[in-house]
Amino acid sequence: MTASYSSPRPRSARKVAITQSADQLAAWVALSLDEPEALKNLQDAAAELRDVPRLAAVLPRVAGTAMALMGAEFGNIQFVLPEDDSLVLVTQSGFGHEFLDHFAVVHDNRSVCGRAAWQGAQAVTADVRDDPVFAPHQKIFRAAGVRSVQSTPLVDHAGQLIGMISTHLSQPGRPSERELRVMELYGQLAGEAIARHLSGHGTDGRPVALYDGTPLDRHRALRENAGATRGATHWAYRVDEPYGSGGCRSFGVHPNQWRGRITTDSPHQDAGYAASLVARELIADWDIRGVRGVGLVHVHVWRGWEGSARNAAFTLEFQPDIDGVRLPAADPE
Numbered sequence: 001m002t003a004s005y006s007s008p009r010p011r012s013a014r015k016v017a018i019t020q021s022a023d024q025l026a027a028w029v030a031l032s033l034d035e036p037e038a039l040k041n042l043q044d045a046a047a048e049l050r051d052v053p054r055l056a057a058v059l060p061r062v063a064g065t066a067m068a069l070m071g072a073e074f075g076n077i078q079f080v081l082p083e084d085d086s087l088v089l090v091t092q093s094g095f096g097h098e099f100l101d102h103f104a105v106v107h108d109n110r111s112v113c114g115r116a117a118w119q120g121a122q123a124v125t126a127d128v129r130d131d132p133v134f135a136p137h138q139k140i141f142r143a144a145g146v147r148s149v150q151s152t153p154l155v156d157h158a159g160q161l162i163g164m165i166s167t168h169l170s171q172p173g174r175p176s177e178r179e180l181r182v183m184e185l186y187g188q189l190a191g192e193a194i195a196r197h198l199s200g201h202g203t204d205g206r207p208v209a210l211y212d213g214t215p216l217d218r219h220r221a222l223r224e225n226a227g228a229t230r231g232a233t234h235w236a237y238r239v240d241e242p243y244g245s246g247g248c249r250s251f252g253v254h255p256n257q258w259r260g261r262i263t264t265d266s267p268h269q270d271a272g273y274a275a276s277l278v279a280r281e282l283i284a285d286w287d288i289r290g291v292r293g294v295g296l297v298h299v300h301v302w303r304g305w306e307g308s309a310r311n312a313a314f315t316l317e318f319q320p321d322i323d324g325v326r327l328p329a330a331d332p333e
Contacts, residue, residue, distance in 0.1 A: 065190075087107075096143075102140045167183075235271060237260060258282070262274045270314070298315055
């Protein structure tokens with residue numbers, strides 16, 4: 001086997017901001033041409049957020065605006081917690097205690113919000129009853145009257161994921177592309193407003209604590225019971241292979257066959273260690289099935305949630321022996 005690894009080269013904050021601003025500018029221009037009234041509504045909503053002094057007052061407004069934009073009956077906001085990269089509910093509208101307790105903490109991609117965080121992009125489910133992945137949640141969805149869900153990332157000015165905003169309807173159906181585009185832009189505006197509070201100071205110049213005045217404080221015990229402990233790190237991984245002209249595709253028979261999450265509990269078990277665990281499983285699978293048709297593969301690992309190959313915390317490249325020798329499974333060093 002031949003192998004190499006790489007960690008991403010650090011990019012300056014300004015370069016990240018320029019890239020994000022360019023994408024956002026293009027979206028603004030398209031919206032101003034196609035939907036001038038929608039653009040004005042977004043600008044007005046953003047202006048209102050800038051004038052709100054406390055985070056506890058900002059969050060309900062963000063949820064309410066999102067529900068109005070999507071014509072939704074329910075909505076909620078989650079934050080990404082830095083200690084374990086879980087999504088924790090902080091604000092909601094329309095739900096009862098059973099739903100709130102069930103989704104108080106989300107660690108994986110077996111929900112619409114988790115899938116959006118996993119992919120780092122908007123996620124939509126037209127009917128939660130049609131997706132077998134959501135089977136563990138069906139009782140909760142039925143009790144709450146939820147049939148369709150969309151989740152949009154809340155990002156700061158640098159494009160960093162800080163949370164998720166989701167809207168829910170009691171009828172199945174998919175929002176229009178226009179609605180999703182508007183919601184995506186609002187996720188950027190609202191994310192920047194929230195990020196200013198989370199950075200340490202509100203609009204009135206006073207320090208702002210993450211827990212103050214939000215339901216997050218009431219969910220502290222639920223979060224601890226769900227396994228959010230100090231020292232544990234959650235890693236997302238994906239295996240892909242070169243395909244086409246300079247591109248890649250998911251490796252394996254099914255798109256999600258070699259895609260998942262790993263939890264480590266030691267500071268010495270870093271992203272490289274997580275990649276080695278995945279590589280061990282790949283080699284074991286090749287030892288059983290053979291390596292015919294297998295070439296170079298990439299094991300990408302991210303801390304918390306999956307992103308792009310470019311921003312992976314660690315990337316391992318390797319391939320079976322070029323003569324097709326069957327490889328034994330080996331423990332990571």
